Amino acid sequence: MSISTFTGLETALRGLMAHQQALDVTGENVANASTPGYTRETVSLAATPGLRTAPGVLLGTGVTVTGYERVRDTFLDVQLRAQTMLQGAAEATRDGLSQVEGVIAEPSDTGLGSLLDAYWGAWQDVANAPQDPATRQALVEAASSLADGFRGAASQLQTIQSQTAQAAQLTLQQANDDGATLQSLNAAIFDAHAVGETPNDLLDRRDQVLDDLARLGSIAVTDNGDGTLTVTFDGVTLTAGKVGYTLSESGGTISNSKPVPETAAPSATTGKLGALLALRDVTIPSYRASLDAIAAALIQQTNALHAGGVGLDGSTGNPFFAGTDAATIAVAVTPAQVAAAAPPGAPGDNANALALAGVRNLPVASLGNATVGGAYAQLVTTIGTDAQASRRASENAAVLVDSLSNRRDSVSSVSLDEEMTNLVRFQHGYQASARALSAMDDVIELLITRTGRVGL
Amino acid sequence: MDRVTGSMTSRTVLADVERVYGRLAASQEELSSGKRIEKPSDDPFGTSRALLYRSALAANDQFQANAGEAGAWLETTDAALSSLSDDLRRVRELVVQGANGSLSQTDRDAIAAELDQLAESVKSAANARYAGSYVLAGTKTDTAPFAVGGSDAYAGDGGAIAREIGDGVTLTVNVTGDTVVSPILAAIRQAATDLRTGGTPGNLGTVDLRAIDAAADTLAETQATVGAREARVASATARLQQLREAQARQLSETEDADVAQAMVEFSQQSAVYQAALRAGASLIQPTLMDFLSP
Numbered sequence: 001m002s003i004s005t006f007t008g009l010e011t012a013l014r015g016l017m018a019h020q021q022a023l024d025v026t027g028e029n030v031a032n033a034s035t036p037g038y039t040r041e042t043v044s045l046a047a048t049p050g051l052r053t054a055p056g057v058l059l060g061t062g063v064t065v066t067g068y069e070r071v072r073d074t075f076l077d078v079q080l081r082a083q084t085m086l087q088g089a090a091e092a093t094r095d096g097l098s099q100v101e102g103v104i105a106e107p108s109d110t111g112l113g114s115l116l117d118a119y120w121g122a123w124q125d126v127a128n129a130p131q132d133p134a135t136r137q138a139l140v141e142a143a144s145s146l147a148d149g150f151r152g153a154a155s156q157l158q159t160i161q162s163q164t165a166q167a168a169q170l171t172l173q174q175a176n177d178d179g180a181t182l183q184s185l186n187a188a189i190f191d192a193h194a195v196g197e198t199p200n201d202l203l204d205r206r207d208q209v210l211d212d213l214a215r216l217g218s219i220a221v222t223d224n225g226d227g228t229l230t231v232t233f234d235g236v237t238l239t240a241g242k243v244g245y246t247l248s249e250s251g252g253t254i255s256n257s258k259p260v261p262e263t264a265a266p267s268a269t270t271g272k273l274g275a276l277l278a279l280r281d282v283t284i285p286s287y288r289a290s291l292d293a294i295a296a297a298l299i300q301q302t303n304a305l306h307a308g309g310v311g312l313d314g315s316t317g318n319p320f321f322a323g324t325d326a327a328t329i330a331v332a333v334t335p336a337q338v339a340a341a342a343p344p345g346a347p348g349d350n351a352n353a354l355a356l357a358g359v360r361n362l363p364v365a366s367l368g369n370a371t372v373g374g375a376y377a378q379l380v381t382t383i384g385t386d387a388q389a390s391r392r393a394s395e396n397a398a399v400l401v402d403s404l405s406n407r408r409d410s411v412s413s414v415s416l417d418e419e420m421t422n423l424v425r426f427q428h429g430y431q432a433s434a435r436a437l438s439a440m441d442d443v444i445e446l447l448i449t450r451t452g453r454v455g456l
Numbered sequence: 457m458d459r460v461t462g463s464m465t466s467r468t469v470l471a472d473v474e475r476v477y478g479r480l481a482a483s484q485e486e487l488s489s490g491k492r493i494e495k496p497s498d499d500p501f502g503t504s505r506a507l508l509y510r511s512a513l514a515a516n517d518q519f520q521a522n523a524g525e526a527g528a529w530l531e532t533t534d535a536a537l538s539s540l541s542d543d544l545r546r547v548r549e550l551v552v553q554g555a556n557g558s559l560s561q562t563d564r565d566a567i568a569a570e571l572d573q574l575a576e577s578v579k580s581a582a583n584a585r586y587a588g589s590y591v592l593a594g595t596k597t598d599t600a601p602f603a604v605g606g607s608d609a610y611a612g613d614g615g616a617i618a619r620e621i622g623d624g625v626t627l628t629v630n631v632t633g634d635t636v637v638s639p640i641l642a643a644i645r646q647a648a649t650d651l652r653t654g655g656t657p658g659n660l661g662t663v664d665l666r667a668i669d670a671a672a673d674t675l676a677e678t679q680a681t682v683g684a685r686e687a688r689v690a691s692a693t694a695r696l697q698q699l700r701e702a703q704a705r706q707l708s709e710t711e712d713a714d715v716a717q718a719m720v721e722f723s724q725q726s727a728v729y730q731a732a733l734r735a736g737a738s739l740i741q742p743t744l745m746d747f748l749s750p
Contacts, residue, residue, distance in 0.1 A: 033462070034463075098495075101496055101497060104496060106496055106503055106507060107493060107503055113507045113510060114514075117510065117511050117514035117515070118514070120514070121514060121515075121518040124518045124519075124521070124522055125518075125521075127522075127619070127620070128521070128525045128619065129587060129589070130597075131588070131597055131598055132587075341595070346594070346596050346597075346613060347596065347597055347598045348589055348593070348594070348595040348596060348615070348617055349617070350617060350618065351618070354618060354626065357620065358620075360515070373507070373511050374508075376507070377507040378504070380496050380503055380504060381496070381503060381504040383496055383497075383500075384495070384497045384499075384504075387495075387496065387497035388497040388498075388500055391497060398471070399471075402467060402468070406464045406468065409467070410459045411459070413461040413464070414462075415459055415460070415461040415462070416462060416744070417743055420743065420748065421744065
């Protein structure tokens with residue numbers, strides 16, 4: 001079987017075109033070397049089918065570009081996103097708890113611990129000079145400072161809690177925005193897929209959105225085989241192919257907008273949203289409850305003793321503190337009403353003042369038999385331990401995320417040295433193909449211009 | 457072999473520089489604040505211990521102040537009792553003198569007049585005050601226990617006044633005038649009456665003298681009690697002072713920076729940071745481009 005005269009020209013032309021495209025892709029890689037989320041591409045080359053020149057003999061016909069491949073390891077994506085989720089959770093917890101630590105501000109000369117000490121001391125001073133109005137005035141001042149300290153801490157914790165609630169809503173909004181983006185990217189990729197195209201830029205963007213979303217919560221991605229993905233967020237479907245759902249949150253439970261909504265309750269480690277919800281619903285309320293219990297114990301113990309004493313003005317049965325918890329505690333007596341004396345109430349009697357100063361060492365059943373100061377130290381330790389754990393968790397997560405990002409970059413990011421090598425390789429390939437073309441040209445020229453001129 | 461790309465090296469260098477700088481900033485903060493614990497999460501259990509030591513220190517300072525108050529109260533009482541003791545010695549001399557049968561009624565009246573003066577002096581001494589409080593009036597500290605120039609009746613009460621000089625350790629600081637002063641006054645008045653009536657010189661040498669001696673014994677016992685309490689306050693103060701030193705040392709060990717160690721750490725971190733920066737500065741390495749001919 002004979003072959004066309006021009007087969008060699010065609011083969012060389014294919015070589016030229018393939019190398020031209022390979023150079024173009026290299027240029028694209030170099031251009032996007034710093035683009036976030038960009039996945040390097042390689043040209044897939046394949047030899048074109050051969051021509052049978054004789055039975056059992058095939059002549060190669062050159063090369064063709066079968067596609068531009070994104071070099072990406074989806075297993076690394078899954079690993080990295082799981083770790084990013086933990087990092088998002090740890091960082092949100094760390095930020096929230098560091099605010100709480102700012103409220104507590106211990107150990108210091110201005111924290112609640114010091115205010116408590118000053119308050120006990122003021123009772124002792126009253127016991128030292130019960131008839132002296134100045135010491136009584138000083139006691140009322142110290143008790144007011146203590147009450148202010150409790151109320152300030154309670155209201156700041158409440159503020160942090162409501163800020164955390166706002167942050168959780170914003171995070172949910174962000175997840176919904178990401179969901180909408182995923183939905184439109186899915187639709188665009190589906191269309192491209194339907195006509196057999198591989199829209200690498202859209203795929204990169206979709207992967208980047210998924211990376212962002214992974215920071216907010218636990219995501220699971222399923223490939224639908226038509227170019228689209230089904231994505232669940234914290235176990236609830238966010239995007240199913242070209243269909244999108246809106247997520248909402250109530251009482252720590254997330255649900256989507258399906259006719260029969262799917263629901264899930266994220267945990268403290270499932271991304272930023274889960275961490276914020278846990279701070280809002282569990283951690284900060286528990287700190288507030290502890291602070292309230294401490295204030296309530298102080299109020300009850302003090303008032304019970306105080307009501308049994310007699311003031312300098314002869315009054316008796318007065319509560320020392322008004323209010324029931326850290327948010328409402330206030331001083332309810334005037335200096336003269338401070339009941340330093342036991343009945344009948346001699347001006348020099350300090351028995352009740354000593355008893356009230358002794359509340360400092362009184363174990364309180366509602367505080368697990370700790371003293372007021374001991375329970376406060378426990379609360380500070382709990383907050384400190386939680387904050388320390390969240391800080392360590394976020395540091396560890398950062399190291400792991402960096403390491404996995406490096407592993408992913410090792411596969412997917414652009415290496416300029418490599419691109420330069422490819423540039424040289426493809427350029428040489430192009431030059432050689434051009435040389436082959438001119439060789440063919442020479443051969444054909446010889447055929448056309450010299451044939452039939454034998455002997456001339 | 458793994459590919460290594462520019463984005464990997466820059467991420468690694470940046471993370472390392474940030475981490476090293478974080479540690480450098482932490483040791484710098486420790487040095488500049490002098491505190492090892494700035495916030496609870498720096499050392500949760502250290503914070504808890506620091507809170508307890510701080511509270512114990514504040515209580516200790518208060519107990520020392522209370523002990524000071526108790527000591528001053530007892531000193532005032534002691535001085536008043538010494539003055540009573542001096543008066544009583546003079547009373548005894550006068551009564552012994554008055555018991556002498558050879559004295560004329562005029563002489564006896566003169567002695568009785570001096571005894572009356574001494575009774576007033578006793579009442580005046582018994583009205584001793586510390587920081588505005590009558591120390592011998594029980595808990596009626598705003599009332600003079602005895603009316604100088606008036607009735608001998610005790611105007612105070614029998615209430616005890618205590619000071620807390622240690623955790624749960626209370627010390628009664630007051631003695632009441634009715635137990636110490638009233639017997640003295642009664643004895644003086646009886647002797648004066650007996651001198652004036654003149655008919656019962658025998659009583660002077662016997663019953664009256666015994667009453668005076670009994671009052672003197674009570675006074676001496678009370679003085680001994682007050683002295684013992686003063687000694688207790690002094691030893692409590694010394695013990696509180698020792699305890700305070702230990703507590704302050706524990707607090708400092710828990711809370712304060714070990715400056716020498718912090719300094720060494722700071723220097724180390726500083727050197728590591730500079731090395732990291734130097735590595736970062738050479739982040740932009742030549743690529744193959746620099747070596748390919750155009």
